[in-house]
Amino acid sequence: MLRLEKLVKTYKTGDQALKAVELEVPAGQVLALIGPSGAGKSTLIRCINQLVEPTSGKIYLGDLELTGLSSGNLRRERRRMGMIFQEYALIERLSVMENVLSGRLGYVGFWRSFLRRFPQSDVDEAFRLLDRVGLAHMADKRADELSGGQRQRVGICRALIQNPALLLVDEPTASLDPKTSRQIMRLICELCKERDLAAIINIHDVALAQMFVQRVIGLRLGAVEFDGPPEGLTPEVLTTIYGEEDWEATIETVNEDEIEEALK
Amino acid sequence: MSEVEALIGKPWRKPPFIKRPWLRWTFILGFIVYLIAAYITIDVNWYRVYEGLERGKKFVLAFTNPDFTTRSSDIYEGMAESIIMTIAASVVGIAISIPIALGAARNIAPLPVYLICRSVIAVSRALQEIIVAILLVAIFGFGPLAGFLTLSFATIGFLSKLLAEDIESMDKVQAEAIKASGAKWTQWINYGVQPQVMPRLIGLSIYRIDINFRESAILGLVGAGGIGATLNTAFDRYEYDTAAAILLIIIVIVMALEYLSGVIRARVQ
Amino acid sequence: MPTQNFKGQKIWQRRTGRESLGHWIMWLIGVAIFAYCWQQISAVTTWFFVWDAPRIADDIWTRATPPRWGYITQLGEPIWDTLNMASLGTILSLILAVPVAFLAARNTTPSLLFIRPVALLIIVSTRSINSLIWALLLIAIIGPGVFAGVIAIAIRSIGFCAKLLYEAIEEIDQTQVEAITATGASRWQVMAYGIVPQILPAFAGIAVFRWDINIRESTVLGLVGAGGIGLQLSSSLNVLAWPQVSLILLVILAAVVISEWVSAKVRGAII
Numbered sequence: 001m002l003r004l005e006k007l008v009k010t011y012k013t014g015d016q017a018l019k020a021v022e023l024e025v026p027a028g029q030v031l032a033l034i035g036p037s038g039a040g041k042s043t044l045i046r047c048i049n050q051l052v053e054p055t056s057g058k059i060y061l062g063d064l065e066l067t068g069l070s071s072g073n074l075r076r077e078r079r080r081m082g083m084i085f086q087e088y089a090l091i092e093r094l095s096v097m098e099n100v101l102s103g104r105l106g107y108v109g110f111w112r113s114f115l116r117r118f119p120q121s122d123v124d125e126a127f128r129l130l131d132r133v134g135l136a137h138m139a140d141k142r143a144d145e146l147s148g149g150q151r152q153r154v155g156i157c158r159a160l161i162q163n164p165a166l167l168l169v170d171e172p173t174a175s176l177d178p179k180t181s182r183q184i185m186r187l188i189c190e191l192c193k194e195r196d197l198a199a200i201i202n203i204h205d206v207a208l209a210q211m212f213v214q215r216v217i218g219l220r221l222g223a224v225e226f227d228g229p230p231e232g233l234t235p236e237v238l239t240t241i242y243g244e245e246d247w248e249a250t251i252e253t254v255n256e257d258e259i260e261e262a263l264k
Numbered sequence: 265m266s267e268v269e270a271l272i273g274k275p276w277r278k279p280p281f282i283k284r285p286w287l288r289w290t291f292i293l294g295f296i297v298y299l300i301a302a303y304i305t306i307d308v309n310w311y312r313v314y315e316g317l318e319r320g321k322k323f324v325l326a327f328t329n330p331d332f333t334t335r336s337s338d339i340y341e342g343m344a345e346s347i348i349m350t351i352a353a354s355v356v357g358i359a360i361s362i363p364i365a366l367g368a369a370r371n372i373a374p375l376p377v378y379l380i381c382r383s384v385i386a387v388s389r390a391l392q393e394i395i396v397a398i399l400l401v402a403i404f405g406f407g408p409l410a411g412f413l414t415l416s417f418a419t420i421g422f423l424s425k426l427l428a429e430d431i432e433s434m435d436k437v438q439a440e441a442i443k444a445s446g447a448k449w450t451q452w453i454n455y456g457v458q459p460q461v462m463p464r465l466i467g468l469s470i471y472r473i474d475i476n477f478r479e480s481a482i483l484g485l486v487g488a489g490g491i492g493a494t495l496n497t498a499f500d501r502y503e504y505d506t507a508a509a510i511l512l513i514i515i516v517i518v519m520a521l522e523y524l525s526g527v528i529r530a531r532v533q
Numbered sequence: 534m535p536t537q538n539f540k541g542q543k544i545w546q547r548r549t550g551r552e553s554l555g556h557w558i559m560w561l562i563g564v565a566i567f568a569y570c571w572q573q574i575s576a577v578t579t580w581f582f583v584w585d586a587p588r589i590a591d592d593i594w595t596r597a598t599p600p601r602w603g604y605i606t607q608l609g610e611p612i613w614d615t616l617n618m619a620s621l622g623t624i625l626s627l628i629l630a631v632p633v634a635f636l637a638a639r640n641t642t643p644s645l646l647f648i649r650p651v652a653l654l655i656i657v658s659t660r661s662i663n664s665l666i667w668a669l670l671l672i673a674i675i676g677p678g679v680f681a682g683v684i685a686i687a688i689r690s691i692g693f694c695a696k697l698l699y700e701a702i703e704e705i706d707q708t709q710v711e712a713i714t715a716t717g718a719s720r721w722q723v724m725a726y727g728i729v730p731q732i733l734p735a736f737a738g739i740a741v742f743r744w745d746i747n748i749r750e751s752t753v754l755g756l757v758g759a760g761g762i763g764l765q766l767s768s769s770l771n772v773l774a775w776p777q778v779s780l781i782l783l784v785i786l787a788a789v790v791i792s793e794w795v796s797a798k799v800r801g802a803i804i
Contacts (some may be wrong), residue, residue: 024724031689049715051711051714053713055800061549074716075718075719076717077717078714078715078716078717079716079717081715082715082716082796083712083715085708085711085712085717087708089706089708089709089711089727090712090714091709091712091713091730091731092706092709092711092730092731093731093733093734094730101552102713102716102718103716104716105713105716105717105718105719105722106716106717106718107717108722109717110722110725113722113726114722114724114725115719144791155712162716162717168715198604
């Protein structure tokens, strides 16, 4: 469904963030992207929806090639890729409902969106999604009144209301506490299953990644070092990705319920 | 689920900024009524405006061909006087502002001193430069002395207020540390307060020099010296090319001062 | 740390010899410039008038007090005109300043090389020229009256408002803009959803702040013939009607204090 061919990104400063990355994601697969800071995880995700323009290489979403699209066509394709951000990136001064509806911007015209007259079907869908994440009663609150976990749920709704085929998720849990992190990860994975979405989740917490995804990609200095099931993350593999360290504690498969207990 | 089912199918409106409808409508209607009333009383003579467009065009075109030479001696003298007034008034104004700012900071000065200094600042800020200039010209006669005094007085209000606010918001711990060493009051100001507010003082001073120069350009309108008188004459005689030349000089000097202040502020911080 | 050996002892100094020499020369030049400026001013000053100043000031004071309170009935319309010049001028300038600010901000300008310098030039040139000069110019062009005052206030305020606004635009949180872009929104939608909500509080603050300043400035625009209370001031001064002058000054003072109070209240409510 998504295919990257020899994707290269070199920044103006000369830093090579991505070195000929090859990747294929089938429909409905949730994969985690791990790697040390500066490995190019964020750049990779932003190259896919062209928030960062790749230097060379090709990106296929379905059969369509994304690089070099006209700006109008690029906008149409961006609607098929929902994005979830590390710091939530909600519009703080707008209400929760407006934030969710902003996911429909690619579908409605300027004046309709400017006057906040979204089609009734969008409004209904927004309420359904907010209810799904447990925030329907918050619809008219301002986004900056919400807690971190609640904000990230709104961010998820905004991505899903685009009706995407692919979710690009950039460090969804980096600003959250451990318990909320798990809840958010579980929510994202459940929603992907419900809607049969593919997702690329950029995450630095290896244990959390192993817990929820079917496939892990290890990125190091802009190149893919590992591609396989979460069980394949042996200490040796982690050492090649991150460098020498004692990995036993990190990859010990923890019983999820135990932690939930401990956190209560 | 029932909660959501109740919401679905209902239109959603953005909650208005002012919740009470009558208050909201009072504001909106009041604003519209005011605009209409204001517009009616302005009484624009559109024919005169239309006639003026031709002159306006001439003036804009004058900027492409400014005349620096015809009245060069007037321009030179006026500019020199403006700059001299600016420099002298800035020096005196800043020098007087510093003790007043110390007196107007509540965390340094005792209450009586604080009240006196604050009222000096309030008077200086409430009176416009041009009004002060009119009064001073009436008292001291025409010439740059009145302009110099006006600008010094205005500098005091501006600089003392902002500097005093900066002193009031300074880091207490640093100042206390100096006090704890047994320093005298003057030493305390010198070591505990001055280093903290110095960058701000320099930044504000340069900004004020910039303002003083701009203000010095209008003081001439009421006879307080500077380029304003030349400019006024140029407008009165419809000599747009000369006026354009003067305005260009002012703009260039202000730009240079702004650039300079950016450089200096970046260095002191 | 600069130290110096003096008879076998180390003496600490704040600056090295060369540094302190440099400092002294700087101060010397500064003092020399000031002395020169002062000498220039005093050369063209008639000192006789200055020595006579206390007597004249006293004379003016006795003539000006008490203010002619009855004159207030004739000031209603000028005050209304002054308020209009400030308010309409502010509204007009905001309408013009918003596009200029978006063109000047590094992150929203369509072209860094061509359009941004033009926008910055508009900002700096309208800012550097006082509203009284703009009024002089506009009176020469479109004739005396309140309308010239409105336009003068509007033009003078463009630079001020646009400068503060474009600085606010450059400081916005870029990830919020990114998030809206990622939904496939168009350029204008990104502006309306990603940028405008973030700068709205700054915009409201700037508007009220500038309105307060404009009330002050419009009180004196009449001195050059642009209507409002300054016109009354100027005609009273021309006939040396000091009791009227003192009343007008009191009214102006009151207007300034009230507008400052209103603007502080409104800004407090917004933020």
